[in-house]
Amino acid sequence: AQTVTQSQPEMSVQEAETVTLSCTYDTSESDYYLFWYKQPPSRQMILVIRQEAYKQQNATENRFSVNFQKAAKSFSLKISDSQLGDAAMYFCASGGRKSSGDKLTFGTGTRLAVRP
Amino acid sequence: NAGVTQTPKFRVLKTGQSMTLLCAQDMNHEYMYWYRQDPGMGLRLIHYSVGEGTTAKGEVPDGYNVSRLKKQNFLLGLESAAPSQTSVYFCASSPISGGTYEQYFGPGTRLTVT
Numbered sequence: 001a002q003t004v005t006q007s008q009p010e011m012s013v014q015e016a017e018t019v020t021l022s023c024t025y026d027t028s029e030s031d032y033y034l035f036w037y038k039q040p041p042s043r044q045m046i047l048v049i050r051q052e053a054y055k056q057q058n059a060t061e062n063r064f065s066v067n068f069q070k071a072a073k074s075f076s077l078k079i080s081d082s083q084l085g086d087a088a089m090y091f092c093a094s095g096g097r098k099s100s101g102d103k104l105t106f107g108t109g110t111r112l113a114v115r116p
Numbered sequence: 117n118a119g120v121t122q123t124p125k126f127r128v129l130k131t132g133q134s135m136t137l138l139c140a141q142d143m144n145h146e147y148m149y150w151y152r153q154d155p156g157m158g159l160r161l162i163h164y165s166v167g168e169g170t171t172a173k174g175e176v177p178d179g180y181n182v183s184r185l186k187k188q189n190f191l192l193g194l195e196s197a198a199p200s201q202t203s204v205y206f207c208a209s210s211p212i213s214g215g216t217y218e219q220y221f222g223p224g225t226r227l228t229v230t
Contacts (some may be wrong), residue, residue: 043223045208106159
């Protein structure tokens, strides 16, 4: 069974500053993958970034990057140069390659507010 | 390409009524999923399907049934709605393993059971 824990229900950041959202996970899979999804007020789930566990290099997508600590089972999301449009709910998710149907397990989410 | 679409977007039911939520995807994905989202609980998997004609239970399947008669459609049924089923329902799809494992989500259906 997989579990994903997001310990920060809410975070706030000043526009143009940097913020880090935390995520820890637990899995029995030896080969797995991790995601951050963004859910703005429109409710649409949008993929922000993905990381495959066998890759040591941290994933980066423009202003978004992750700090993947495999031994600690930690997968934090860093947002640089925060923009008003980054205000949203952020969900961390994990999935195992061998899991039937490639099912994902989601955390409870972190609501990010961006102050102008 | 419409991606993943859900019908309806909003619905209000009375306790005991039944309804079906329709999910359709035009990306030829093998896998499809139904989630519910409740405040403070993230997304929880209700049922999923790894191909046409096959379905399986997820984390919270009780009170729901599903069918996947066509590859592009995945139906979620509530036979006798209960207030505890008030939630936002999301459908998602993904290509078979070998890809990026990303799930593509529909816009969601807000269901209220009174």
